[in-house]
Amino acid sequence: MKRLLLLLYVIMFIPSTTACWDSREVDKFAIVTGMAVDKTEQGKYLVTFEVADFIQSSEGQTIKSILIESEGESIFEAARNALNINAPRLYFGHTTVAIFSKAVAREGMLKVLDFFLRDAEPRLSIDLFISEEETAGEILRTKPLTSEFVAVEITDIMDEQKNLSKALAVPAYKFINAMTGEGISGIMTSLRITENNGEKNVKTSGTAVFKNDRLIGFINEEDTFALSFILDEVKGGVLVVDVGNEEKMSLDIVNNITDVKPASENGELSVKVKLKLKVALIEHNSARNFNNKEGREALVKMAREQLKNRIEGIVKKIQNDFGADIFGFGDLFYRDLPKVWKEVRKEWDDIFKNLKVTVEPEIKLTHTGLLLEPIEIGD
Amino acid sequence: MSSGGKRLYKSLDDNISEIKQIFRDDDGLVIRSFRNRDNPIFKFCVLFIEGMTDNKLIDQYIIQPVIQYPIPGYLVGDLDVISEQVVLSHNVEKVCDFADLAERILRGESILLMERCDKALALSTEGWKSRDITEPESEKVQRGPREGFVEDINTNLTMIRRKLPTTNLKVRNMIIGKQTRTKVSICYLDDIANKDILNELINRLEKIDFDSILDSGFIVEFIEDSPYSPFDTVGSTERPDIAVAMMLQGHIVVVVDGTPSVLTVPFLMNEYFITNDDYYINFYFSSVSRIVRVISFFITVLLPAFYVAILTYHQEMIPSPLLFSISAAREGIPFPTVVETLGLLVVFEILREVGMRVPMQIGQSLSILGAVVLGTAAVEARLVSSSVIIVIALTGLTGIMSIKIKGPAILIRFSFVLLAGFLGLYGIVWGIIVVTLHLCSLRSFGVPYMMPYTSLKPGEVANTIIRAPLRFLNKRDKFVSGENKMKMEEKDISK
Numbered sequence: 001m002k003r004l005l006l007l008l009y010v011i012m013f014i015p016s017t018t019a020c021w022d023s024r025e026v027d028k029f030a031i032v033t034g035m036a037v038d039k040t041e042q043g044k045y046l047v048t049f050e051v052a053d054f055i056q057s058s059e060g061q062t063i064k065s066i067l068i069e070s071e072g073e074s075i076f077e078a079a080r081n082a083l084n085i086n087a088p089r090l091y092f093g094h095t096t097v098a099i100f101s102k103a104v105a106r107e108g109m110l111k112v113l114d115f116f117l118r119d120a121e122p123r124l125s126i127d128l129f130i131s132e133e134e135t136a137g138e139i140l141r142t143k144p145l146t147s148e149f150v151a152v153e154i155t156d157i158m159d160e161q162k163n164l165s166k167a168l169a170v171p172a173y174k175f176i177n178a179m180t181g182e183g184i185s186g187i188m189t190s191l192r193i194t195e196n197n198g199e200k201n202v203k204t205s206g207t208a209v210f211k212n213d214r215l216i217g218f219i220n221e222e223d224t225f226a227l228s229f230i231l232d233e234v235k236g237g238v239l240v241v242d243v244g245n246e247e248k249m250s251l252d253i254v255n256n257i258t259d260v261k262p263a264s265e266n267g268e269l270s271v272k273v274k275l276k277l278k279v280a281l282i283e284h285n286s287a288r289n290f291n292n293k294e295g296r297e298a299l300v301k302m303a304r305e306q307l308k309n310r311i312e313g314i315v316k317k318i319q320n321d322f323g324a325d326i327f328g329f330g331d332l333f334y335r336d337l338p339k340v341w342k343e344v345r346k347e348w349d350d351i352f353k354n355l356k357v358t359v360e361p362e363i364k365l366t367h368t369g370l371l372l373e374p375i376e377i378g379d
Numbered sequence: 380m381s382s383g384g385k386r387l388y389k390s391l392d393d394n395i396s397e398i399k400q401i402f403r404d405d406d407g408l409v410i411r412s413f414r415n416r417d418n419p420i421f422k423f424c425v426l427f428i429e430g431m432t433d434n435k436l437i438d439q440y441i442i443q444p445v446i447q448y449p450i451p452g453y454l455v456g457d458l459d460v461i462s463e464q465v466v467l468s469h470n471v472e473k474v475c476d477f478a479d480l481a482e483r484i485l486r487g488e489s490i491l492l493m494e495r496c497d498k499a500l501a502l503s504t505e506g507w508k509s510r511d512i513t514e515p516e517s518e519k520v521q522r523g524p525r526e527g528f529v530e531d532i533n534t535n536l537t538m539i540r541r542k543l544p545t546t547n548l549k550v551r552n553m554i555i556g557k558q559t560r561t562k563v564s565i566c567y568l569d570d571i572a573n574k575d576i577l578n579e580l581i582n583r584l585e586k587i588d589f590d591s592i593l594d595s596g597f598i599v600e601f602i603e604d605s606p607y608s609p610f611d612t613v614g615s616t617e618r619p620d621i622a623v624a625m626m627l628q629g630h631i632v633v634v635v636d637g638t639p640s641v642l643t644v645p646f647l648m649n650e651y652f653i654t655n656d657d658y659y660i661n662f663y664f665s666s667v668s669r670i671v672r673v674i675s676f677f678i679t680v681l682l683p684a685f686y687v688a689i690l691t692y693h694q695e696m697i698p699s700p701l702l703f704s705i706s707a708a709r710e711g712i713p714f715p716t717v718v719e720t721l722g723l724l725v726v727f728e729i730l731r732e733v734g735m736r737v738p739m740q741i742g743q744s745l746s747i748l749g750a751v752v753l754g755t756a757a758v759e760a761r762l763v764s765s766s767v768i769i770v771i772a773l774t775g776l777t778g779i780m781s782i783k784i785k786g787p788a789i790l791i792r793f794s795f796v797l798l799a800g801f802l803g804l805y806g807i808v809w810g811i812i813v814v815t816l817h818l819c820s821l822r823s824f825g826v827p828y829m830m831p832y833t834s835l836k837p838g839e840v841a842n843t844i845i846r847a848p849l850r851f852l853n854k855r856d857k858f859v860s861g862e863n864k865m866k867m868e869e870k871d872i873s874k
Contacts, residue, residue, distance in 0.1 A: 023691040023803065025716060027709040031702065054707040063703050093695035094702060123695070152699075 027054075030088040033065070034097035034151025036136035037075060037112055039104050044071050045112070047078040048137035049090060050151050065149045067140055075115045092121035097151040098172070099129040099191060101136040105208065105215035109179065109186075113213075116172050124173040127158055130208040130215060132192045139191050142200045150202060154191070157204060165228045165237035165253075166221040167204035179213050183330020183341070183348055186210035187227075190218050211324040219314070226314040229307075230273055230327050232258035239279060241303045243286050250283035251303060254366065262332045264340045270356040271329050273311065279303070280367035284374050291368050300363045311359045325352045384478035389456075391422055391494040398426060401481050408484070413442060417449040422494035431487035433506025440467035441491060441502060456495035466491065470503035482560070509534065515617035515639065517782075520656040527617045532562050532636035538619040539566055539632070547571070548626075553584055561592040562636035566622075570863040571629050571855070576824045580631055580644055595635040595642050602644070604822050609787040612823035614646035618655060629860025645823035645859060649831045649843055651784040652676070657846050666845040673844045675777035679788050682777075683720050684795035684807050686770045690716045692803030708764040717800030719763050723771045724793065726753055731775070826858040 034050040049068040068085065072078030079090050104112060116122045131139050144153035158169040167189045178186035192205035206220040207227060219227070228234045239251040259274040281299075284290065290299045318326060330348050334341040344351050388394050395410060402408045407428045415421035423445055425437060448465045462471050474480045475498055480490055487505035512534070515527035528535045536550060551565045563584065567577060583602040592598060599613045600606060614630075616622055617639045622632045625643040633642040652672045657665040689696050690705065697705065712719065730749045737745060758765045778788055791814060798806030821828035831843045838854050841847035853867045 023800070024694075025709070026690055026694060026702065026706045027712065031699075031706065033699075052703055052706070054703075054710040063707055091694065094699045096699070121695075 029091040032090050032095045033149045036099040036140050038101045038135045050140050096155045099136040109213040125171045128188045130188045130190045132190045142202045162235040165234045166225050184328035185324035185326045187326050209322050223314045226310045247286040251279040252282040254278040273359045275361040277363045304361045307361045308359045315357045319353050384476035387497045424492040427489040432504040436504045468502040472501045474499045474501045523656045523659045524620045528639040535634050542623045556592040557590040559591045564634040566632040573861040594638045609790045614643040615640040645826040662846050662848045675780045679777040680791050682774050684799040687717045688799035688803040705766045708766045711761045727775045
């Protein structure tokens with residue numbers, strides 16, 4: 001009897017030891033797939049939620065996307081205010097995309113990001129985006145090409161970047177690490193609306209550059225491609241090589257390893273970016289046959305120089321135009337040369353602008369496709 | 380043989396009237412009186428119960444010789460002459476008291492009474508119809524012997540003896556049950572069986588004080604180590620080859636008269652997942668089957684609980700596309716997930732129970748009723764979601780696959796679903812902990828229930844969820860078996 005009472009006592013306290021205690025049925029809440037945050041003229045937040053709606057018809061179930069717009073003094077209030085127009089509670093556990101307008105981002109991300117960290121539902125792996133259009137909400141109003149939801153469409157686009165490397169997926173935790181860390185500045189993918197087959201579609205348009213938590217500008221897709229090399233985010237993509245005579249060759253990047261090494265010599269700081277690329281010849285649009293020993297060597301040499309210029313160009317551009325260390329060079333000094341970093345951390349912003357960055361690409365052409373010689377027109 | 384009961388009288392008529400008194404209101408008793416042809420003073424009487432005996436034996440080998448044999452007059456009352464020179468029965472015993480006499484009649488023997496003799500002859504004339512030896516329905520094999528035990532204990536013991544023509548095989552008889560007086564035989568191999576387990580078993584069997592033993596299941600409940608545990612600690616089989624295989628492992632077999640399922644002790648968790656023909660087919664294939672059986676046990680026990688827990692507490696664990704389709708399927712369902720799941724589990728149990736009880740001819744309409752009406756129509760009427768139907772179907776299917784462990788599985792499954800409904804995955808983890816602790820604390824006749832799994836020696840684990848080639852299974856379980864632990868000569872192991 002005594003043991004039974006003890007057991008009951010233990011069982012009574014089992015539920016109270018759990019952290020989040022509530023059961024909820026899946027059909028009683030609305031699954032938010034994506035959200036867009038705007039600022040109204042009154043200074044309130046206007047949040048557009050893309051919600052999955054399920055329709056039961058004679059043909060079976062169909063899933064439809066619906067948009068819910070809600071205003072509030074904070075993001076959470078806006079989310080709760082949505083209850084006024086739509087019965088089920090919003091559920092953020094499966095949200096994959098959060099888009100912010102330029103106005104919100106210029107004012108500072110600190111105010112809006114806290115909700116994503118503090119609340120238990122949203123994941124830290126939500127990808128963050130900046131809308132290059134007037135508002136963020138209109139991105140969610142575009143028509144998705146292959147899926148039902150714009151958020152899923154955007155996630156698909158980001159997943160496929162392993163074959164393109166022209167947009168950098170920035171999950172919330174990465175941005176927050178960059179925002180709060182020293183010697184590194186945050187970035188986000190920027191989105192735009194494009195016309196495709198008469199309909200409005202969403203497309204990635206490059207990268208938004210942040211200084212602290214504020215948006216300071218954008219770089220385009222080509223520059224993002226170069227930026228990806230420094231950040232070691234290139235898993236695939238196309239390297240177009242200009243071989244003169246307005247002839248271009250395409251190299252498919254098989255893989256790439258980037259090694260960034262900071263150095264300090266006599267008080268002068270520099271960074272060496274070493275790339276190791278494996279490429280395949282995928283398009284040979286030249287009358288000259290490059291598929292022989294000299295040709296291949298010449299092609300690799302041209303590719304190397306052009307890539308080097310592109311990457312060094314984007315570094316210069318960031319240094320001069322934005323002055324924000326989005327490459328995380330400062331962080332590298334902190335990790336590899338902590339003594340040097342201690343001395344320079346105070347004036348890092350100035351040092352970064354004049355930091356000497358050298359890029360050394362090493363390209364290996366491993367495959368040349370099915371053709372041995374370029375196609376020639378016969379007589 | 381002779382207990383303190385009432386002794387037989389000298390007078391034949393007194394004896395007959397006493398026996399009539401014992402068997403009053405039982406019209407099955409046949410009393411046939413006759414005399415010797417040469418010496419009519421030799422009055423005899425044969426007693427037997429109609430239907431329990433082979434009448435031809437009584438006619439030809441008892442009545443005929445007794446009537447025709449020329450018995451000299453001075454031998455009146457001398458039963459030895461009759462027993463040794465007259466009757467032609469292979470098994471003749473002398474009986475002195477009425478209690479013994481009555482029991483022998485009831486078991487199908489014939490009693491030969493004689494004038495002026497206070498003893499009687501009990502002659503083996505048992506002969507009744509018993510079922511033919513067939514393949515057991517519940518333990519079919521793809522390969523292996525097709526014979527199965529029947530209800531008659533002697534036939535069953537014969538089947539065991541035929542497979543083990545060795546004097547090592549010991550058979551000890553007992554009688555249990557005040558009313559049913561059921562014959563029970565304990566079979567074991569002398570040098571292989573563990574004597575401690577044997578003594579404990581005999582001890583427990585002797586302690587059974589229940590008036591009826593109609594099936595070996597009655598005995599199981601009285602000799603189990605943990606009678607209130609849902610897990611079996613006594614095994615049973617209808618196949619002689621398995622019974623013998625178990626004996627060769629050191630287990631002890633209990634054969635009970637009147638039932639085709641013989642008991643094997645001790646019984647360990649591992650035996651739930653071993654089937655009949657595991658050792659008769661290729662070890663790769665039987666290993667795969669065993670792994671599938673273990674997996675399906677986990678599925679049948681855990682899947683509905685996981686479904687409930689994840690769907691009501693941990694939605695973030697579901698991949699988004701799956702959550703979308705489950706949400707869509709659950710749209711408009713009036714019941715909470717846990718009620719829906721429990722309800723369908725109950726429906727499945729009803730269907731299973733009905734399917735087991737109904738005659739074969741109705742089975743087909745039953746499956747239509749179950750599948751179409753309860754399945755499809757319920758989904759279309761938005762009473763249950765299609766996802767839960769899939770979960771229950773898989774649960775039921777895997778449950779049927781591990782049929783031996785069905786009883787505990789049902790209990791655990793339902794309690795896990797309830798736990799999941801209240802506490803989510805946290806509750807399931809608690810349930811798993813409780814069940815694991817229980818299993819690890821169980822013992823079957825002193826042998827740890829989880830024994831082969833908890834062992835660290837490769838030789839002992841080789842016959843758990845995988846079935847190693849026979850040449851590696853050369854050692855008997857150290858807890859189960861007695862002195863003789865090796866199946867092969869020691870030198871063969873290294874090869």
